[in-house]
Amino acid sequence: MIIIKQTIEDIENKAVIEISKQVSEFGNKIKSGTSNADDFMTIDDIENNWQELRNATEKTYTNMVSKMINAIDERDIVCKKKENTNPWG
Numbered sequence: 001m002i003i004i005k006q007t008i009e010d011i012e013n014k015a016v017i018e019i020s021k022q023v024s025e026f027g028n029k030i031k032s033g034t035s036n037a038d039d040f041m042t043i044d045d046i047e048n049n050w051q052e053l054r055n056a057t058e059k060t061y062t063n064m065v066s067k068m069i070n071a072i073d074e075r076d077i078v079c080k081k082k083e084n085t086n087p088w089g
Contacts, residue, residue: 006067006071007071008068008071011064011067011068011071012064012068014064015060015061015063015064018060019057019060019061022053022056022057022060023053023057026049026050026052026053029041029049030046030049033045033046033049
């Protein structure tokens, strides 16, 4: 079975889409929470939503970096390292 690793660009694009979605959702919450003077969002609500956004984007960035590291094709580096450390060559 052939396993095709995602490219760095694919991983980055997916993260950008996810982060854009998270920011948009945050913006929508703020807009809806501040559009009606009778039901205005509290500073505490805004801070809680901001913390949720920070946690979500941090998780997305962490996943992105992890996937990028896993996508690195190190075969050439390993072969080169073996050539340079071969005690018989």
